[in-house]
Amino acid sequence: xxGEAPPRTPDRSTQQSxxxxxxxxxxxxxxxxxxxxxxxxxxxxxHAGDDGPGGMQDLIGRASWNDAAVRxxxxxxxTARLGHPDGILVVDETGDLKKGLHTVGVxxxxxxxxxxxxxxxxxxxxxxxxxxxxxxxxxxxxxxKSWTEDPARRAEAGVPDTVAFATKPQLARRLIATAVAxxxxxxxxxxxxxxxxxxxxxxxxxxxxxxxxxxVACSHRVPTGLGVARADQIAAGLPRTAWQRLSAGTGAxxxxxxxxxxxxxxxxxxxxxxxxxxxxxxxxxxGELAFYRCWSPEPVALxxxxxxxxxxxxxxxxxxxxxxxxxxxQHQHRRWRAWHRWTTLVIAAHAFLAAATTVSTESPDGxxxxxxxxxxxxxxALVIDPVRRDADVIAWSIYRRRHQDQASASHYARQAxxxx
Numbered sequence: 001x002x003g004e005a006p007p008r009t010p011d012r013s014t015q016q017s018x019x020x021x022x023x024x025x026x027x028x029x030x031x032x033x034x035x036x037x038x039x040x041x042x043x044x045x046x047h048a049g050d051d052g053p054g055g056m057q058d059l060i061g062r063a064s065w066n067d068a069a070v071r072x073x074x075x076x077x078x079t080a081r082l083g084h085p086d087g088i089l090v091v092d093e094t095g096d097l098k099k100g101l102h103t104v105g106v107x108x109x110x111x112x113x114x115x116x117x118x119x120x121x122x123x124x125x126x127x128x129x130x131x132x133x134x135x136x137x138x139x140x141x142x143x144x145k146s147w148t149e150d151p152a153r154r155a156e157a158g159v160p161d162t163v164a165f166a167t168k169p170q171l172a173r174r175l176i177a178t179a180v181a182x183x184x185x186x187x188x189x190x191x192x193x194x195x196x197x198x199x200x201x202x203x204x205x206x207x208x209x210x211x212x213x214x215x216v217a218c219s220h221r222v223p224t225g226l227g228v229a230r231a232d233q234i235a236a237g238l239p240r241t242a243w244q245r246l247s248a249g250t251g252a253x254x255x256x257x258x259x260x261x262x263x264x265x266x267x268x269x270x271x272x273x274x275x276x277x278x279x280x281x282x283x284x285x286x287g288e289l290a291f292y293r294c295w296s297p298e299p300v301a302l303x304x305x306x307x308x309x310x311x312x313x314x315x316x317x318x319x320x321x322x323x324x325x326x327x328x329x330q331h332q333h334r335r336w337r338a339w340h341r342w343t344t345l346v347i348a349a350h351a352f353l354a355a356a357t358t359v360s361t362e363s364p365d366g367x368x369x370x371x372x373x374x375x376x377x378x379x380x381a382l383v384i385d386p387v388r389r390d391a392d393v394i395a396w397s398i399y400r401r402r403h404q405d406q407a408s409a410s411h412y413a414r415q416a417x418x419x420x
Contacts (some may be wrong), residue, residue: 021063021064024063027044027048027050027056028044029345029352030047030048030384031045031048032327032345033353033376033380033384034380034385035377038330039326039330040327040330040331041060051395060338060342061335061341070348071137071138071344071347074344074348075137075138075179075182075184077351077352078128078135078184078351078354079183079184079185081354082133082134082355082358083184083185084130084132084185086130086188087128087129087130087185087186087187087188088129088130088186089126089128089137089179089189089210090127090190090311090314090315091175091195092191092192092315092316093112093123093124093168093194094123094323094329095109095111095113095114095118095120095121097111097119098121100119102153102156102157103334104141104339105121105141105143105147107144108120109122121142122141123139123142123343124140124171125137125318126172126179127315128179128186129311129315132358133354133355133357134314134318134354135347135351135353135355136318136322136346136350137179137347138178138347139340139347140166140171141336141339142166142171143159144165145165148163149165157335157336159336168194168195169195169198169200169201170200170201172191172201173200173201173204176189176208187210188210188211188213189205189214190309191212191215191312192214193215193216195214195215196292197217202293203272206274209272211296211300211308212293213292213308213309213312215291215312216231216292216293217291218230218231218291219231222278225267231291232289232291235282235289238280242261243260244260244261245258245259245284246302246303246306248306248307248310249310256310259281260281260282261279262280262305263280273297274296274297274298275295275299276293276294276295277293277294277305278291278293279291279292279305279306279309292305322350324373325373326346326349326376331343350372353372353375353376356375356379357369357371
């Protein structure tokens with residue numbers, strides 16, 4: 001495949017002290033920031049002026065570096081540039097549609113990105129949102145049981161022996177615990193129904209003393225003074241005066257106003273203390289309801305919970321920015337290590353852009369604040385756009401045609417063994 005070379009054992013004694021990987025990372029991230037029509041090791045190497053894709057393939061598949069340590073560095077960078085005591089951690093998964101059976105983690109499964117069951121990979125992402133900005137922060141690839149229970153597939157994809165099956169909420173718990181242990185300042189966690197329906201995740205967040213606003217299903221049951229009731233039953237019994245019109249944040253077309261109600265749940269006590277609520281959102285046009293279980297170590301006003309609920313959508317903006325502008329889902333890598341390295345460098349590029357937008361906090365009249373997408377365009381055009389030599393363009397044309405000729409000859413030779 002153009003994006004990946006066959007694995008071999010790295011020479012750790014030389015690679016750990018060599019400067020080449022650092023230079024390659026710089027050129028790789030510059031390629032991610034570039035407006036390339038497709039991003040893979042071939043196109044990024046050509047953009048960097050390399051004489052072939054081998055160096056970028058080595059960086060992603062074979063060079064000796066630790067992607068988890070790089071994400072820890074990204075977390076420290078984000079803490080320094082975007083850190084805020086009221087920071088919000090947002091968890092969500094995104095899917096990458098794939099063909100075939102050999103890409104690590106792929107199987108037919110529901111993808112929220114596609115809105116249906118597809119052949120895809122799923123990954124749980126953790127993002128960080130503060131008044132200064134928001135960015136992707138960490139990631140965990142979801143490995144279905146069809147993979148964890150198949151030693152041959154694991155070995156072929158290079159899945160470490162230590163990796164066992166974990167649900168998406170379990171992966172989210174690990175990502176959050178890592179962020180907290182790393183000193184990231186945060187106060188809240190937000191997530192959709194896949195995470196709000198997991199009581200162990202909620203208990204873990206209370207153990208970290210992190211407040212949460214987690215979406216739950218309409219059938220979610222909570223303890224009330226009249227017994228256990230479904231969330232939709234509680235909503236149906238609320239008087240008109242229980243609802244307040246509040247904005248969940250600003251959008252491209254104005255404030256995102258909804259009707260909101262919240263009900264204290266004093267009977268939902270646990271060993272962590274704190275305060276429990278049921279938060280209900282009603283669409284002002286359609287009447288559609290959404291439900292959230294909330295907790296905080298201290299009492300908070302309704303508008304605080306609404307703000308956290310509204311910030312959950314920031315991760316969708318990050319997914320869109322990294323997929324359309326940074327090639328998050330354009331990788332052509334089948335193996336565990338290569339997938340994590342590609343995704344880590346995309347996260348690093350996105351964190352850089354998110355932090356850079358905070359350098360100037362004021363915009364002239366008539367201009368919106370600079371966005372991640374706009375900054376990516378400006379940074380490429382003004383800072384990293386290389387001066388292309390005619391010889392580079394011709395050399396890459398020759399390289400591609402030679403590779404295609406070798407592939408064609410191989411296909412014909414293989415066919416000649418079975419066809420008359």
